[in-house]
Amino acid sequence: MIFIVEGRYLPYRSQNYFKVTELMNTVLDVNLALIIPFIYTLYQFWNRSQKEAELLKKENRELVKDKSKAFIYLKKGKALQKVLLNDIIFIESLKNYVRVKTKDKEITGYGSISAMEELLPKEHFIRVHRSFIVSVEYITSFSPTQIDLGGIVIPIGRKFKESVKEKLGYY
CATH class of the missing domain: 1.20.5 (Single alpha-helices involved in coiled-coils or other helix-helix interfaces)
Known part of the structure; x- marks a missing residue:
């Protein structure tokens, strides 16, 4: 043409x-x-x-x-830090940053909790609050309002209450 x-x-x-x-x-x-x-x-x-x-x-x-070998990279400064999924206890949102609590340490890096939620496998992690994602593996007890992660108490948000009950089998 x-x-x-x-x-x-x-x-x-x-x-x-x-x-x-x-x-x-x-x-x-x-x-x-x-x-x-x-x-x-x-x-x-x-x-x-x-x-x-x-x-x-x-x-x-x-x-x-494959959770035993799985990991994510967390942007910390100008470097990327490798974090094994088995070690993550919970992830907390701090505006434009996320704090990842592992067995050994706490890592604060740049990112959003929504982006972290997409990266993590749904069967091993659950969003319980607009500021928290927890590992199902480390939950020691829970009620309709809070989750205990071996001495660390995390609130359950109203928006997430039903999905947490369903995922954890609260009756």
């Missing part, structure tokens, strides 16, 4: 020496010829990066299924 672009943006034709309208039409044609391929290239780049991100998420979910 061949497309012909006519200078119809400024229909008035000038008879003077500079021919301003023809010059403006040419500028508009050249800009369109440059902008459209540039936008298309940006779209292709964005689409490719979205597909790569989805593949990485899928690979991460597959790796997380």
Whole structure:
């Protein structure tokens, strides 16, 4: 297919020496010829990066299924720290940061609790509050309002109460 672009943006034709309208039409044609391929290239780049991100998420979910070897990376400063899923007791949200309490230490890193919730396997972790995700493995006791993680008491949010009851089998 061949497309012909006519200078119809400024229909008035000038008879003077500079021919301003023809010059403006040419500028508009050249800009369109440059902008459209540039936008298309940006779209292709964005689409490719979205597909790569989805593949990485899928690979991460597959790796997380085997919990004994599974881990996540937590952004701490400019470095990424490896955290084994078996060691995580709970995760707490601190605005733009998350605090991960493990058996041995506490790690505070950049990220959101929603992003962490997506990374963690649903069968091993449960969101109990807008600020807390706990490991089901470390729950020693629970009631409709709080969860005990071996001496650490975490509240259960009203919004999450029913899902926690269902997941933990509260009757």
